[in-house]
Amino acid sequence: MYRYDEFDERFVRERVAQFRDQVSRRLDGSLTEDEFKPLRLKNGVYLQLHAYMLRIAVPYGTLSGRQLRQLALIGEKYDRGYGHFTTRTNLQFNWPKLRDIPDILDLLADVEMHCIQTSGNCIRNVTADHFAGVAQDELEDPRPTAELLRQWSSLHPEFSYLPRKFKIAVTGAEHDRAVIKAHDIGLRLRRHPDTHETCYEVSVGGGLGRTPMIGKVVRDYLPKPDLLAYLEAIMRVYNLEGRRDNKYKARVKILVHEIGVEEFKRRVEEEFARLDGPSVNADPAEIARIAAYFAPPAYETLPEVSRVLEATKAGNPAFARWVETNTTPHKAPGYTALTISLKPIGEAPGDATSDQMRLVADLAEQYSHDELRVTHAQNLVLPHVRQRDLFAIWQKLGEAGLASANIGLITDIIACPGLDYCALATARSIPIAQAIQQRFADDERQRLIGELNIKISGCINACGHHHVGHIGILGLEKRGIESYQITLGGESTENAKIGEILGPGVAAEDVPEAIERIVEVYLTQRVGNESFIESVRRLGLAPFKAAFQEVAHAVA
Amino acid sequence: MAAAVKRPPLPAILLANDLLDGDIVFATAAPDGALVWTRDPAHALVAADDPAAERLEAYAANQLATNHVVDAYLVDVAIEGGLPVPRHYRERMKTLGPSNRLDLGKQAGEGIDAQSKRVSA
Ligand code: HEM
Ligand code: SF4
Numbered sequence: 001m002y003r004y005d006e007f008d009e010r011f012v013r014e015r016v017a018q019f020r021d022q023v024s025r026r027l028d029g030s031l032t033e034d035e036f037k038p039l040r041l042k043n044g045v046y047l048q049l050h051a052y053m054l055r056i057a058v059p060y061g062t063l064s065g066r067q068l069r070q071l072a073l074i075g076e077k078y079d080r081g082y083g084h085f086t087t088r089t090n091l092q093f094n095w096p097k098l099r100d101i102p103d104i105l106d107l108l109a110d111v112e113m114h115c116i117q118t119s120g121n122c123i124r125n126v127t128a129d130h131f132a133g134v135a136q137d138e139l140e141d142p143r144p145t146a147e148l149l150r151q152w153s154s155l156h157p158e159f160s161y162l163p164r165k166f167k168i169a170v171t172g173a174e175h176d177r178a179v180i181k182a183h184d185i186g187l188r189l190r191r192h193p194d195t196h197e198t199c200y201e202v203s204v205g206g207g208l209g210r211t212p213m214i215g216k217v218v219r220d221y222l223p224k225p226d227l228l229a230y231l232e233a234i235m236r237v238y239n240l241e242g243r244r245d246n247k248y249k250a251r252v253k254i255l256v257h258e259i260g261v262e263e264f265k266r267r268v269e270e271e272f273a274r275l276d277g278p279s280v281n282a283d284p285a286e287i288a289r290i291a292a293y294f295a296p297p298a299y300e301t302l303p304e305v306s307r308v309l310e311a312t313k314a315g316n317p318a319f320a321r322w323v324e325t326n327t328t329p330h331k332a333p334g335y336t337a338l339t340i341s342l343k344p345i346g347e348a349p350g351d352a353t354s355d356q357m358r359l360v361a362d363l364a365e366q367y368s369h370d371e372l373r374v375t376h377a378q379n380l381v382l383p384h385v386r387q388r389d390l391f392a393i394w395q396k397l398g399e400a401g402l403a404s405a406n407i408g409l410i411t412d413i414i415a416c417p418g419l420d421y422c423a424l425a426t427a428r429s430i431p432i433a434q435a436i437q438q439r440f441a442d443d444e445r446q447r448l449i450g451e452l453n454i455k456i457s458g459c460i461n462a463c464g465h466h467h468v469g470h471i472g473i474l475g476l477e478k479r480g481i482e483s484y485q486i487t488l489g490g491e492s493t494e495n496a497k498i499g500e501i502l503g504p505g506v507a508a509e510d511v512p513e514a515i516e517r518i519v520e521v522y523l524t525q526r527v528g529n530e531s532f533i534e535s536v537r538r539l540g541l542a543p544f545k546a547a548f549q550e551v552a553h554a555v556a
Numbered sequence: 557m558a559a560a561v562k563r564p565p566l567p568a569i570l571l572a573n574d575l576l577d578g579d580i581v582f583a584t585a586a587p588d589g590a591l592v593w594t595r596d597p598a599h600a601l602v603a604a605d606d607p608a609a610e611r612l613e614a615y616a617a618n619q620l621a622t623n624h625v626v627d628a629y630l631v632d633v634a635i636e637g638g639l640p641v642p643r644h645y646r647e648r649m650k651t652l653g654p655s656n657r658l659d660l661g662k663q664a665g666e667g668i669d670a671q672s673k674r675v676s677a
Contacts, residue, residue, distance in 0.1 A: 027576065029623045047627060049650055050661055052578035080660055095660075097577045348656050419646060420654035430656045482645065 001064055001371060002147050002293045004112045011155075012109045015116060019043045020102035027099065044115025045101055049423050054093045054101060055118040056108060060128035060146040060170075061089035061374040065365035068372065070111040072357035078104050083357070084421075085342060085350040087414060087465055088167075089127050089374040090118060094421050116154065121162045123153035123235075129171040129178045130375040133296060134337045134383045136329045140189045140198055142170035142178075144291040145227070148282055151290075152228055159235050163242035164250035166235075167207075174494075179376055181215040181496035182206045182468055184252045185234065192221045199223055204234060204264065205256030208462035212498045213253040216261040218268060225287075226272075229280040233272035237264065297369035297384055302334020306387035319394055321443065322405035327390070336387050338368075340380040340397060341404040341412065345441045348430045349415040350378030359400045363393055376465075377414055377453075379407065409446045410454060410519070411437045414465055418458025418475060419482075425458035427475025427482035432456055432511050439512040449519055452532040453492070468492035470533045471518060472499045473511065484511050488518065488544050489536045500541055502548040510551055517547040563609055564632035569600035569640050570612040571650060572619065572628030579667055580650050581625060583615055591615045593625070595667035597651040602633065602640045 004012070019039070026036045040046075044055040056071070063071075071091055075083050078100045079093040086092055096104060108114055117124055126146040133141040149168055153159065159166075169178040172189040180186025186203040199221035206215030222230050238252045241259075256264045313320035327336040340360060343349050352360075360380055364372040367389045368382035375381060385393065397403040406412045413436060416422065418429030433456055440446055455469030459476070466472030472487035483505035490499030506514050519532075521543050526535045536544065570583035574593070581593040582600035591611070594600070603609040609630065616628040631647045633640035642648045653661015662668060 026623070032623070033620070033626050047573060047578065049646075050578075050580060050653055051573070094654075095578075099576050419649055420656055425646075428655060430654075434656065480644070 001062060002059075002143075002290070008112070009109075012112075012114050012116075015043070015114065016102060016105040016109055019105060023098060023102055038120070041119040042116070043101075043105070044118040045096075045098070046119065047423065048094065048417075048421050049419070049425075050421065051095045052098055052101070053421070054096045054104065054115060055086075056091045056093070056113060056115050057118045057125040058089050058091060058113075058374050059150050060126055060132065060143050061130055061376075062132075062143065063364075063372050063374065064111075065361040065370050065372070067111045067113060068357050068361040068364065070107060070113070072354040072361065074104050074107055075354040075357065081355075082351050082353045084348070084417060085352065085374050085378050085380070087376045087378065087416070087463060088125060089130075089376055090125060091374070092417070094417075119165075121164050121166075122160055123149075123156070123162075123166045123168065126150050126153070127167075127169045127178055127183075127376060129173055129176075130373040130381050131177060131328055131337050131383065132172065132373075133294060134328075134330050134332075134335075135173050135175075135177075136331055137174040138172050138331070139174075139191060140172040141291075141294050142172040142187070142189060143294045144287070145170045145172075145187060145189070145200075147290050147293070148227070148287065149231070152231075152282070159239065162235075162239055163244045164247060164252075166238075166252065168231075176492075176494040176496070177375075179465070179468065179492045179496070180206070181494075182208055182212075182465070182492065183215065185231065186215045187227075190221070197223065200227060202230065202234075204268075205253040205261070206496070207251050207253040208465060208467050209251070210248060210460045210462075211251075211254065211257075212462065212467040213257060214496045214498065215253075216256060218261065218265045225281055225284065226277060228282055229275050229277040230268075230272055232280050233268045233275055236271050237267045241267075296332070297371075299332040299335060299384070300386070302332075302386065302388075304333045306334055308388040309390055312391045316391075318405070319391060321447070322394055322403060323390055325405045325409065325447075326407045327385075330384070332384075334387055336385050336390065338382045338385045338390065338393065339375065339407045340382065340402055341406055342379050342402075343406055343412050343437070344401050344404045345411060345437045346434050347401075348420075349413050349433050352380075356400050356402055359396065359402070363396065367393055377412065379412070405443065406446060408451045408453070410440045410449050410452045410515075411446060413437065413454045413456060414469070415456040416458050416464035418456070418464075422458060424461060425475070426460070426477045427458050427484065428508070429456040429458040429464055429473075429475055432473060432475070432484065432508060435508075435512050436515055439516065449523070450531055452519070454515070455490070455492075465492060466490070467498045468496060469499060470536065471515060476505060478505055482508050484508060486511075486514055486518075486548065488541060489533070491533060502541070502545050503552045506552055514548055514551045517551055518544050521547045563613070564630055566606075566609055566632065567602045567604045567635065567640070568609055568612070568630040568632050569597075569602055569642075570616055570628060570630055571597075571600070571647070572616065572625035575623055575625055580662065583612055593619075595662070597662060598639050600633075600640050602635070603630070 169183040202219040203215030373381040415433040419425035457464035468490040487499030584594040
């Protein structure tokens with residue numbers, strides 16, 4: 001894992017001291033709320049519905065056991081004993097007191113963490129494939145790129161006051177698990193067909209929110225060494241020409257849309273040509289230094305398949321089911337990447353208690369080379385687990401209520417905090433997720449339905465990625481009550497697509513039934529072992545719409 | 557942030573987030589009649605007419621300016637069982653807490669002392 005050098009360390013400590021001073025000036029009245037708000041936001045402190053909220057950056061979703069244990073401590077000491085993992089792979093605490101936040105930031109700095117650039121119109125936490133470094137379909141680990149971008153974008157003076165927030169995601173794999181096409185910039189490592197060198201495919205202008213857009217490719221094969229200069233060119237075009245007159249039109253997606261991708265590309269290439277590449281691009285020695293931190297751990301030489309595992313599976317169907325749904329093939333023989341579901345039936349998606357965090361921290365240390373990941377689907381990953389250790393891990397997770405076998409299934413729901421916490425919300429999301437989970441709680445039924453992503457947002461900002469859910473649910477207000485708009489056919493992968501609206505909004509209590517009808521259409525019309533989304537692609541919207549409308553009309 | 561922008565229909569109460577702790581507070585009348593903050597929505601002072609609403613607005617402006625609270629605004633309420641209940645579900649959430657965690661927030665009596673604790677309906 002990346003370790004802070006003395007510069008990083010000093011910088012983070014200075015920022016904490018600075019914020020401590022700002023908080024005390026706020027508390028003694030020398031700063032007004034208008035003056036203080038931009039300062040607190042720069043340090044990840046929001047005001048939500050019931051309390052302040054602190055958003056902690058988890059760079060490219062990677063944590064050590066020690067870091068997660070520290071988060072557990074903070075949750076217990078300064079919050080209510082739990083935290084919420086988000087689609088941006090960050091952690092949010094929902095109840096910190098303003099007076100305590102400087103102390104919390106010091107505790108974070110002790111484990112090389114902070115909240116800088118988790119809010120505001122800057123380049124936010126860079127996210128990456130949660131199976132980085134271990135997935136079999138990976139060409140190259142995306143995290144050295146993500147770390148390089150983190151260093152480049154942290155307090156970059158030119159990009160600290162962008163027209164709007166800016167999000168970058170990186171993948172090094174064939175299959176996109178980082179939703180790169182829904183980011184302002186999406187990077188995909190790929191090999192050039194002629195030179196065989198590793199390059200980046202660069203997409204720009206993806207984003208969700210009120211005007212969802214899928215990113216467009218502006219460079220098919222950007223040579224790796226040119227990365228920073230090319231991104232700097234993109235940022236400059238955006239910084240100069242992105243709209244500052246209307247915050248709803250300020251994201252780079254709107255600029256790309258308004259001037260067209262060809263014109264945008266032309267301006268970026270022009271700027272890129274003008275830039276002094278060598279002075280902007282990272283020194284190869286620095287790139288190598290960063291990459292070294294992400295070298296794979298020392299794996300044992302193991303047989304491809306663990307006999308111990310096979311034997312335990314044979315004697316324990318529940319365990320076998322969990323292994324089947326929650327593990328992903330690993331590069332190293334005899335190992336697996338294990339996803340720990342933070343979606344037990346009836347709990348808030350992405351919430352973890354301090355006790356659960358401690359357990360996962362212990363497991364990471366004992367069984368996963370002291371490393372874990374946060375996924376954009378609000379789950380946790382132990383990336384380097386020996387297959388033969390799975391049973392012991394499963395038993396311990398079970399004791400903590402963390403052994404749900406539902407990764408990628410209908411109850412593995414993404415949900416933003418919604419109106420239970422968020423001041424911007426128009427409706428609740430968590431209870432909707434819980435009601436759907438209850439309805440589909442049966443393990444066999446879930447497996448029968450197979451892969452199906454439901455994503456829920458409590459307002460148009462789309463923090464819950466509803467646009468790219470196979471089934472998306474958006475909570476709105478209609479005539480003074482909560483109303484839910486349902487979309488179908490969204491995809492967050494390399495086939496990224498925005499879902500289409502099925503019909504009028506339905507009341508909260510009718511959402512599970514509406515989902516049921518949609519699922520029934522799939523179950524009765526699927527061909528062979530076609531997945532839900534494959535059926536939707538083949539059948540189109542019409543049959544689903546008809547089934548949905550029955551529910552919508554019955555309750556209208 | 558200025559004081560409450562637009563006055564909602566009456567009756568109304570004044571709520572805000574406490575500056576230090578961030579939790580929701582309500583304007584109420586102390587025994588001597590002066591306005592103070594309480595954490596208990598049951599004790600929120602209900603303004604039924606324009607002069608009473610103006611008084612709450614003036615208090616909001618004063619308390620924002622003197623850095624005691626943030627995000628203060630008037631909320632229209634219905635009187636149910638003698639207690640003010642916000643008409644809009646968003647503000648109702650503020651008087652209760654997260655609906656998926658009944659063990660947290662005002663609905664769990666947080667910040668509300670035992671004597672003044674409202675008997676839940
Ligand atoms: C205090 C709580 C939050 C506030 C105020 C907030 C605010 C916003 C706003 C205003 C947008 C729309 C941006 C735009 O269209 O330009 C947005 C988008 C987004 N937020 Fe949040 N959000 C909050 C919590 C969260 C949480 C909990 C998550 C993760 C679960 C999250 C992840 C995202 C994502 C993924 C998007 C859409 C992607 C995009 O930027 O286009 N946010 N948020
Ligand atoms: S989508 Fe809306 S309700 Fe949900 S967290 Fe984002 S801003 Fe809040």
